[in-house]
Each structure stands twice: as structure tokens, then as C-alpha cells.
Amino acid sequence: MGTIKNRREATTWQHNYDAGAPRIGDSAPDFELRDIQGENPIRLSSFRGHKPVALIFGSFT
Amino acid sequence: MSLNEIYQTYQHKIQFIKVYIREAHPVDGWWFGKGLMNALLRLSGSKVSWEIYDPKTIEERRAAAGDCAESLQYGVKTYVDEMNDQVNKDYAAWPTRLYLIDKNGFVVYAGGLGPFGFKPGELKRALQKHLQEDMIS
Numbered sequence: 001m002g003t004i005k006n007r008r009e010a011t012t013w014q015h016n017y018d019a020g021a022p023r024i025g026d027s028a029p030d031f032e033l034r035d036i037q038g039e040n041p042i043r044l045s046s047f048r049g050h051k052p053v054a055l056i057f058g059s060f061t
Numbered sequence: 062m063s064l065n066e067i068y069q070t071y072q073h074k075i076q077f078i079k080v081y082i083r084e085a086h087p088v089d090g091w092w093f094g095k096g097l098m099n100a101l102l103r104l105s106g107s108k109v110s111w112e113i114y115d116p117k118t119i120e121e122r123r124a125a126a127g128d129c130a131e132s133l134q135y136g137v138k139t140y141v142d143e144m145n146d147q148v149n150k151d152y153a154a155w156p157t158r159l160y161l162i163d164k165n166g167f168v169v170y171a172g173g174l175g176p177f178g179f180k181p182g183e184l185k186r187a188l189q190k191h192l193q194e195d196m197i198s
Contacts, residue, residue, distance in 0.1 A: 001083060001146040003090040003115040004155070010091060013155060014174050021153035024171055028162040029151040033080065033140035036127040038119070042078065042140055045166060052169070052191060053076045053162040054184065056064060056137060057154035060110045060129035061086040061093070 028053075064181050068136045071188055075161075079137040081126035082149040085156030085176075087115040108132055119144050159184045161191060 004010050022028055032043040047053050068077050086093045086109075093099050094111040110132065116122035123141050130139040142148045149155055157175030161184060162168055170187035172178055 001150065001155075003084075003087060006091050010156075014153065017150050017153035017155075018174060019153075021151075022160070022168045022171060024168050026168050028160070028166055028168050029148075030166075031148045031151070033142060033148065036081075036123045036130065036139055036141060038123055038141075044078075044162070047076050047162075048164060048166045050164060051074070051076045052164050052188075052195075053078060054067075054071075054188070055152070055158075055160040055162065056077065056079045056135070057082050057149070057152060057159070058079070058129075058157040058175075058179075059082055059084045060113050060125055060132070061084045 062182055062185055064184075065134065065136050067181055067185050067188070071192075072136075074192060075188060077137040079130070079135055079139045080142055080148055080154070081122070081129060081139050082142045082154055082156075083146055084113055084115045084125070087113050089114050161187050163191065163195075 001013065004013060028044060030043065030045045032041050034041050044053060084090065088094060113125055116125050122144065126139050126141045152158060152160065157179045159172035159179060160168060161170035169191050170184060172180060172183060
């Protein structure tokens with residue numbers, strides 16, 4: 001994925017990837033990410049059996 | 062209801078994870094820093110940035126994520142997607158999206174595609190419903 005330049009590229013990207021995105025009832029894709037310092041890795045599956053998780057995706061623009 | 066209010070209300074029962082992903086409208090991309098869209102966003106009181114270039118390295122991305130967290134003040138700790146955008150792709154998350162995952166790892170709420178499908182109020186209702194059902198079961 002490169003920088004999206006216009007509405008047409010945005011629509012194409014969303015169309016392509018939304019087809020494979022998890023729906024209600026699907027297993028959530030696992031991931032491990034680090035914080036803004038590049039530290040403290042967190043793994044989604046580490047919360048299984050403990051707590052529900054709310055995921056908030058976004059950027060600054 | 063804002064995401065910050067939802068977080069403050071449910072943080073003890075729900076794990077909140079903010080995932081910073083590729084910029085939606087950077088200066089070097091589909092930029093909203095001028096014209097009618099810019100005027101509308103400024104009138105709305107939006108706190109988004111008009112001066113961010115799409116980060117080219119993970120260090121730049123982490124720095125932008127930190128600036129974002131400081132400005133938007135969701136209260137939710139931010140984690141940064143890698144430069145291959147894998148998590149973004151897995152969840153079709155660009156430019157913004159909300160999900161709720163139950164404690165067994167299954168999706169119980171999948172928000173619509175952003176920006177128009179980004180509805181914190183829907184997430185709140187999903188949280189309330191899920192927590193009620195979880196108490197009953």
C-alpha cells in the first residue's frame with residue numbers, strides 16, 4: 001500500500017480489502033504491534049479468555 | 062458520544078487499542094489542506110492535522126502517531142502499524158474504522174468503512190449489548 005493520492009485510489013483500496021475484512025462472527029486476525037516508542041509489544045490474542053477488545057483505527061489526517 | 066467518553070466509561074471492562082495506520086490525507090497524498098473540504102473541516106472544529114507528510118519509515122510513523130495521540134487526546138494508548146500495513150490490510154481499516162472483539166477472539170461489532178461508517182455511537186451500543194449478554198451467559 002502506498003500513499004493514496006485521490007478518491008479513486010481510496011475507493012479501489014477500500015473495495016479490495018473490505019472484501020477480506022472480518023465480519024461479525026469471524027475470528028479476529030491476530031497481530032502484534034508496538035507503541036509509539038517502538039516498545040511494549042501488545043498481542044491481540046493475549047486478551048483471549050480475559051477481556052473484550054475495542055479496536056480504534058485511524059491516523060492524524 | 063466521543064471515543065474519549067466511551068473509553069472513560071468502559072475502560073475497566075474493555076481493553077481499548079488505538080492502532081495508528083497510514084495517513085488518510087497527507088500533504089503528499091489526497092490532501093484536504095485547502096479548498097471547500099478544508100473549510101468544512103475547520104468549521105467542524107476538527108483536530109486533524111493539515112501538515113503531515115505520509116511517513117516513509119517506521120520512525121517517522123511512530124513520531125506522527127505520537128503527535129496524533131497528543132493532539133486528539135483519546136486517552137487510549139496508541140500502537141503503530143508496521144510499514145507493510147499488514148494490520149490495516151487485515152481489517153480494511155483505512156482511513157478509520159472501529160471493531161469490537163469478544164473475549165474468545167471473535168468479532169461482535171464491525172464498523173463501516175471510514176469516514177462515513179465511523180460511528181462511535183454504534184460502538185457504544187455494541188459494547189453495552191455485549192456486556193449485558195456476557196453477564197447473562
